[in-house]
Amino acid sequence: MSQPTLAHDTVRTPFLSKALPTAVILVGAIYCLVPVAWVIVASTKSRSELFTTFTFAPGSGLVDNLKDLFAYGGGQYGSWALNSLLYAGVGSVLSVIVSAMAGYGLAKYQFRGRNLVFYAILAGVLIPGITLAIPQYLLMSKLGFAGSYASVLLPMIVSPFGIYLCRVFATAAVPVETIEAARLDGAGEARIFTNIGIPMMLPGMVTVFMLQFVGIWNNFLLPFIMLSDQNKYPITVGLYTLLSKGSGEPALYSIAIIGAAVSIIPLVALLLFLQRFWRLDLISGGLKG
């Protein structure tokens, strides 16, 4: 930070040109990390320490809290975590497949109704998925599906934004000439898609997978409305019920806190791992068409 004379063509001090931007962005980084640090520290506190010791002082109850967490409701937390993984994992994989097929079809073929499909999907981007949750529930309960795993899984598979991104990416990443060449070599349309289209669209598909995975993992209203059986809850709804009971039963607060801390870890790990592969430039690039 204390470089003697850096100024060659600038009149500004090194402080302003180097330390200030670094300081500002570090403040942002700390702002984003503070709640995570807090929840991790708080998860080490025993019930009595939670409300009595300094909030950032580590406690002595980590092991007990973990035991309580996984013992709560006969191991409900474990099933919530597995449910979240199931909804987000299966849902986002199916969503990527459906989006990639549709995006590729819309980008690489001329066919009757193409524009209708495309504009319908574009309009779907603007409709808040959440306002659909109640009608979806009503339809599902008419059909007798409400409360099932499928009632949470199925509505999240179709992602207008995912389809839109896949179309943008298929247009940019899969050259028409390659497809034509494969056709001349006698490859069928399905094989061209699986052997040429998918590998070329893979970075875009990772992006859509990640967006969908996080979207489903973070979703609250849909499972909250659809499910009544606590054992089918995802983590978000499960932690909410802990917290809402906690106002009458403060012991549940420590369980909610360690539950939150444990639930953050896998998703942050996944995000940090996939960060290298995904192409968020697509999202902004897509706007220029």
Add this chain to the structure above:
Amino acid sequence: MTTTTTMPTTTSTGGTTRTRSRRRSPIAPYVFVAPAVVLYLAFLLVPMLYSVYLSFRGLRLVEGGAFGKRQEVFIGLGNYVSAITDRDFLAGFGRLAVYGAIAVPLTLGLALVFALLLDLGATRAKRFSRTAIFIPYAVPGVVATLMWGFMYLPLTSPFSYVTEQLGWGTIPFLENPEIFGSIANIAIWGGVGFNMIIIYTSLRGIPSELYDAARIDGANEWQIAWRVKVPLVTPALVLTGLFALIGTLQVYGEPTTLRPMTSAISQTWVPLMTIYRDAFVRDDLPRAAAGSVFLAVCTVALSVILLRLTQKRAFGES
């Protein structure tokens, strides 16, 4: 939404016979889009139409007998009138406006500042900062609310701890009107990183010759950021603004999760909470449907207005 590729469409009549004959199987594109279309119809279009249908229905007494049977009949716009004239529902939109006025500009402003700083040569600790600021994206709104909620609660708040030590007492995060800032803060915390990455990737796409040209003209980094970079990333800003707007109208999880911790949040704090109450507490599904349709129409209308207003700036003077 955008100026999409203006390919000459050869849809309805004929197309060129050359491209048609080259095609192996004319059904291939339909097979590709079929799963998406089927799911779209089943989980978007049909629920939407059903919700519109339901919004015109209502339980009314029909003729016959002293007790008269209650039957579901068409009642026209009755549900809309009762939903829109409901003071709770309207107050919810008012609260959304206050919340949005805090959350949207701050989220976008901070995201833009951080993105510009990441793009600046002089900034250090970039990788760490970028990752740290992005981490909240992976934290569900409910979990974020839980964490911030405890950091607001006087007994466990580190901020109130500091102010108490200084003799200023606790900070009333969970009371009116501070609650607006407190809930907006949760949304800002969760949204800055994602928007920052979108703007940043868009900045990386700008050819560096443009900066060289500006430097030769004597522009400093501040001027380059403000006069060259910001105008060029306007499409990304419009997109992030659009998402922030849609996100604002859909606020539900945060106030609902925070409710057990405070009395400042009513059962109808935001419109979606009123809709939820109508549907599941009052069992008035038609009115809930009318509320949902109204909220969806508001969202689409606001999105279209935003895109219209920004179109010239975002996509050049065309």
